[in-house]
Amino acid sequence: MGRLKIKKSLNHTFTFKSLVPSISEKLHWFNRQLYPFLLKFAGVVCIVIFTIWGLKEVWNTLTDLSIFKVNPATLTFNVPPWMDNRFSEDIKQVEALHGHYSLYERDIANRIATIYGDMVVIKKVDVVKRVFPNKLNIRFTMRRPFALIKKGENSYLVDEEGVLLPKEYYKFSDVDYISPYIQSRKLSRLPLPGKEWNDKKIKAGIALVKFLRINNIHNLFGIVSVDVTNVHREKYSAGSDIILWTENNTQIRWGCSSLFKPPEEPTDEEKLQNLLSIAKIEGTSLKQMEYIDVRWSKPVGKRWGN
Template identity: 25%
Template sequence: MAKRRRKTRRNEPERWWERLRERLAETEWTRARRASQAIITILVVAALTGGWLLGVPRLRAAVAEATATEVSIVFVDEPAWVRGDLLALLDLTARHQLSGDPIAQSDLVAMRSALMNTGWFDAVRQVRRTSGNRIEVHADFVRPAAVIRDDEGDHLVDPTGKVLPRSYETDAAKTQIVITGAHLPRPGLVGTVWPGADVTAALRLLRLLSPQPWRGQVAAIDVSTFRDDESLVIATDRGSRLFWGSAPGAEEGLEVLADRKLARIETAFTELGHIDAGHRGVLDLTNPRAVVGK
């Protein structure tokens, strides 16, 4: 019995050392595992961060594209003639200035400048974002008044003769009165006034004709003889001609004044249905006594 107890006492130190080694081994494993987890975490974060940084430009581009597509651009109180291709062009011009940042004031400034440069506005008074996806443009559109014809076609102008950014093939602008026979060439820059006293005189007459109920029967104002006698001729939609004479306000001698000439045309339109009174030649409106047919 005594021998067995001594043997047990001799084994106790060995067991203690074994338990100590096991605890040390467990501690080292725990530390190694924790270190590995930390390294893995760092690597994952680095990978995610790197991927994010690489993806930021693409993400920004995608957001900008989506934002530009979603934004509604409204031209407040736009004229009825602003439609179709022209409206699409103006919308695209404005949309091209969007960076994708819904609070960027610089986008609105750039939009105003770009729209003014199109030549379709007398003024762009305000461009404002009324909500995150709606932009309102408050602007004064130009007012097309006529087309002036040259060898290259018919070119749109406003009431002052300023050339607008649209040209047509000859006779393609069906809703516009044509000024024919201009002596000076079209200016090279859009927004520049077409030079010449003949064009100025025709536009002055046009201002009198435009509001009249019979305006649709006026096809053209011919200024081809203006250099010789400073006279204007109205060409009708039936090929007949009304010799108007001097520009409104420039009458001399016994020439009938503009208001009386208008009254004569009105009488023909009201009583006979057409401003040429059924005459296929030339009607002289300048005679003080009566309209003279030629």
């Protein structure tokens, strides 16, 4: 029994001794083959990391140069023919943009769109696009004047939505938005530029001027103004809410605005037909007429001196 235990112990000892050379060989192979590979791999990883970091630093340094800064003073704008040259100069003085942003900043397009979108005369920023290497392509939808509003000696410009516009940016010659103009002796409080003028008289005037221009009636009859003083009166009156004045000082009593018209009054199209029926007799100049009233199914009028 004792001999058997000694034999087993010797067998285990021999087995362990036989494993030692195998482990030693593997360590030797690791040191000779795998270890140098791991060192090279670690070196490549370090080089890649430092290269990426270096390129990022170089990129940040380059894009921080002045040639990549947003500078409105260097921008060139193609403005519509109805805008004054002053706008081209003033839009270059936007302080919020001068040197504050790089062309390659994240979300730069939205930032520029927000800044320009706050300008009164710009209705919408359509496009802000980077053009490599250091240019911007910007396209706006401008607020175009629709009508001239007169109250006494004062005059104002509004767009088709009734938004008050700064007159200094627009031309007043060879443009179609100053005729016919809208006039009134009474108007609500003047809004800030860029805000809608919430006045029913102005809304009525804009709606009728649009109708006249679409049908070219203002040119055909020489209509110079649309008087909306009596629109939305507090007290009832048999007088006409809207009066059109021609260049021959003839009144065209148009009646109520299509926006606030009572059901029994003719539509704008029917009033136009009434006006044309008078023109067949008197001519489109209407120079013999003191007034024409087109509010009824059968229009009436009065000649000068009668």
